[in-house]
Amino acid sequence: MKHLLSTAGLPRATAVGLLDTAERMSEVEHREIKKLPVLRGRTVVNLFFEDSTRTRISFEAAAKRLSADVINFAARGSSVSKGESLKDTAQTLEAMGADAVVIRHASSGAAEQLARSGWIDAGVVNAGDGTHEHPTQALLDAFTLRRHRAAVAGTDPAGTDLAGMRVAIVGDVLHSRVARSNLWLLTTLGADVTLVAPPTLVPVGAGGWPARISYDLDEVLDGGVDAVMMLRVQAERMQAAFFPTAREYARRWGFDAARLAALDRAGAAGARAAAAETIIMHPGPMNRGLEIAAEAADSPRSTVLAQVRNGVSVRMAVLYHLLAGGPDDPSTGSAADAHLERTP
Numbered sequence: 358m359k360h361l362l363s364t365a366g367l368p369r370a371t372a373v374g375l376l377d378t379a380e381r382m383s384e385v386e387h388r389e390i391k392k393l394p395v396l397r398g399r400t401v402v403n404l405f406f407e408d409s410t411r412t413r414i415s416f417e418a419a420a421k422r423l424s425a426d427v428i429n430f431a432a433r434g435s436s437v438s439k440g441e442s443l444k445d446t447a448q449t450l451e452a453m454g455a456d457a458v459v460i461r462h463a464s465s466g467a468a469e470q471l472a473r474s475g476w477i478d479a480g481v482v483n484a485g486d487g488t489h490e491h492p493t494q495a496l497l498d499a500f501t502l503r504r505h506r507a508a509v510a511g512t513d514p515a516g517t518d519l520a521g522m523r524v525a526i527v528g529d530v531l532h533s534r535v536a537r538s539n540l541w542l543l544t545t546l547g548a549d550v551t552l553v554a555p556p557t558l559v560p561v562g563a564g565g566w567p568a569r570i571s572y573d574l575d576e577v578l579d580g581g582v583d584a585v586m587m588l589r590v591q592a593e594r595m596q597a598a599f600f601p602t603a604r605e606y607a608r609r610w611g612f613d614a615a616r617l618a619a620l621d622r623a624g625a626a627g628a629r630a631a632a633a634e635t636i637i638m639h640p641g642p643m644n645r646g647l648e649i650a651a652e653a654a655d656s657p658r659s660t661v662l663a664q665v666r667n668g669v670s671v672r673m674a675v676l677y678h679l680l681a682g683g684p685d686d687p688s689t690g691s692a693a694d695a696h697l698e699r700t701p
């Protein structure tokens with residue numbers, strides 16, 4: 358694997374290989390010294406043209422746990438604000454020795470352009486491009502779902518698939534790269550996805566996507582789901598009014614305290630398939646009180662912090678596969694295991 362640009366078209370075997378490597382990588386978290394020597398002498402550049410807290414820190418932690426050198430580049434305060442182009446910026450960074458570039462950009466297609474332009478030789482990881490894709494977020498969400506399913510079934514995550522798992526992706530689908538990347542990846546992995554949103558926040562063309570579309574969150578929850586993935590309302594990408602008021606949005610589309618209580622009641626009564634085990638996901642940053650109530654975000658069903666933790670393992674796996682070989686390359690796939698075994 359040379360780049361990771363999208364989950365659309367990502368082969369199932371590659372995705373599963375990444376998730377399995379991420380399981381191995383997560384073992385490092387429990388060690389006294391949270392470091393593997395596998396990317397020693399390699400340089401990972403975080404090239405962030407859009408604000409980010411957790412994604413940038415997560416890539417940084419992942420690269421450092423693999424012993425790579427990390428250069429963080431934020432567009433604000435750089436020559437980009439003086440009008441330097443993506444091409445010049447990327448070439449400058451490569452001249453400084455970047456082996457991989459992790460890019461976040463407000464324009465859909467920016468990561469692909471960087472990878473395909475021939476401007477640089479480094480591997481490119483898309484850390485979010487406009488409303489298009491955010492593949493590592495989808496991988497960490499799939500990792501979280503797989504662990505959840507394995508925990509419920511008492512099986513090993515590495516041997517567990519997502520076939521038939523029911524996932525509702527709820528809210529601002531229109532502006533969400535997280536929704537798109539998850540839809541493609543979860544479908545590839547066999548999960549059954551329902552998009553739930555106000556009609557104004559369903560993209561034109563979504564009728565052709567491999568998902569059911571619903572405008573009624575309660576109906577979907579009543580039908581029974583294994584996970585609800587709440588999306589952030591992306592106010593910064595909204596030039597118009599997409600819903601009447603924040604209060605109305607929270608009441609109809611938010612995972613509020615009343616919906617949490619209903620789910621807990623159904624779970625306790627065994628009334629609804631999966632209700633006892635339904636998890637509530639959110640990629641962060643959360644608008645508490647809008648798409649998710651504090652009660653839900655802080656409830657035992659919430660996987661918000663597990664997602665953050667899993668993000669580091671998944672990004673370690675991605676950087677490892679990009680820079681040291683991976684599932685497309687069986688000879689290096691086992692090298693990961695050898696490294697993990699040799700390193701205390």
Ligand code: NCD
Pocket residue numbers: 411412485491494534535588589591640641642
């Ligand atoms: C997501 C993003 O930036 O697309 N956040 C993240 O990566 N943790 C989702 C969002 O901002 O709503």
